[in-house]
Amino acid sequence: MTDQTVPLFDTLVIIGPGLIGSSILRRGMDDRRIARRLVACDISPEVRARVAELGIADVVETDPATAARDADCVIICVPVGAIAMVAAQVMPVMKKGAILSEVGSVKVTVMEAMQPLLARYPDIAFVPAHPMAGTEFSGPDAGFATLFEDRWCLLTPPEHTPEPAITRITALWKMMGARVRCMSVDHHDRVCAIVSHLPHLLAFTICGTADDLADETRSEVLDFAASGFRDFTRIAASDPTMWRDIFLNNREALLDMLDRFIADAQEMGNAIRTGNEDVIVSRIQRGRAIRRSLIENRQA
Numbered sequence: 280m281t282d283q284t285v286p287l288f289d290t291l292v293i294i295g296p297g298l299i300g301s302s303i304l305r306r307g308m309d310d311r312r313i314a315r316r317l318v319a320c321d322i323s324p325e326v327r328a329r330v331a332e333l334g335i336a337d338v339v340e341t342d343p344a345t346a347a348r349d350a351d352c353v354i355i356c357v358p359v360g361a362i363a364m365v366a367a368q369v370m371p372v373m374k375k376g377a378i379l380s381e382v383g384s385v386k387v388t389v390m391e392a393m394q395p396l397l398a399r400y401p402d403i404a405f406v407p408a409h410p411m412a413g414t415e416f417s418g419p420d421a422g423f424a425t426l427f428e429d430r431w432c433l434l435t436p437p438e439h440t441p442e443p444a445i446t447r448i449t450a451l452w453k454m455m456g457a458r459v460r461c462m463s464v465d466h467h468d469r470v471c472a473i474v475s476h477l478p479h480l481l482a483f484t485i486c487g488t489a490d491d492l493a494d495e496t497r498s499e500v501l502d503f504a505a506s507g508f509r510d511f512t513r514i515a516a517s518d519p520t521m522w523r524d525i526f527l528n529n530r531e532a533l534l535d536m537l538d539r540f541i542a543d544a545q546e547m548g549n550a551i552r553t554g555n556e557d558v559i560v561s562r563i564q565r566g567r568a569i570r571r572s573l574i575e576n577r578q579a
């Protein structure tokens with residue numbers, strides 16, 4: 280893809296230019312081999328005004344259907360609970376053969392909600408993607424062009440998706456700097472439940488627990504937050520709407536991982552109670568080994 284003379288897409292539309300959407304736009308602005316024309320569309324007038332001010336799209340549209348009409352590819356970058364609703368707005372007007380993608384953090388419920396639309400508009404190729412990259416910030420100011428560099432992007436195309444559409448979305452994410460892997464929606468949701476959703480659940484919970492113990496801990500939390508707690512507060516600063524949608528849409532996998540975690544935490548608690556040094560040390564060693572392998576894989 281490096282010596283291509285024709286852009287990968289003529290018109291690429293981003294609906295919801297927040298952290299993820301604006302990062303795609305910024306990369307697209309930096310590398311015009313991605314798309315000749317970049318269009319941004321958002322429900323919020325403030326976001327639209329800011330995107331125009333930042334100059335990270337060639338065109339800013341108010342109406343998703345107007346934005347999508349000439350698109351070769353539309354990527355929906357809104358919270359999980361709104362993805363199918365936005366798809367229902369754009370699919371009726373999209374060109375035959377155009378690609379529809381989305382970047383939601385949960386895939387099973389999105390795919391379920393998309394089924395009737397996919398049946399009604401079989402000429403549109405649906406290639407869901409999930410870039411495993413982000414920060415605790417949201418909105419168009421939070422994005423940056425290198426957000427996806429060296430990160431994984433997981434594709435979960437439904438069966439019978441035309442291969443060329445998967446190839447183009449793969450090429451898009453590689454041009455974003457990401458590594459790409461395809462998997463089923465179920466596998467995706469279980470993997471993300473453990474690597475992302477459970478850690479966020481723990482972070483939100485531990486901050487609440489510390490706050491509930493305010494008399495004993497709050498001043499200490501604020502004074503001494505340089506310890507492990509600080510990392511939890513960074514994660515816990517994430518957007519409430521986005522995380523509400525993720526938790527409710529990945530309910531089963533997340534609750535399953537939570538049960539396993541509680542059992543493992545209780546085992547660690549018992550080891551501490553009974554002074555079982557072997558169990559304690561082996562748990563800590565496993566944690567260290569995982570951290571080392573993340574660093575080696577440039578994912579830390």
Ligand code: NAP
Pocket residue numbers: 294295296297298299300320321322323326356357358359361365382383384385409410411412413414416417418419518521525
């Ligand atoms: P974000 O910064 O909050 O951006 C979402 C944007 O979508 C906001 O500008 C929002 O406007 C807009 N929006 C909401 N509903 C809309 C609608 N119906 N039509 C048009 N625009 C709408 O969120 P984000 O962090 O980029 O996340 C976007 C998606 O990426 C989510 O599905 C999330 O699960 C997924 N994701 C996030 C991360 C991460 O770490 N943040 C990582 C990977 C994937 P308002 O602000 O006015 O609501």
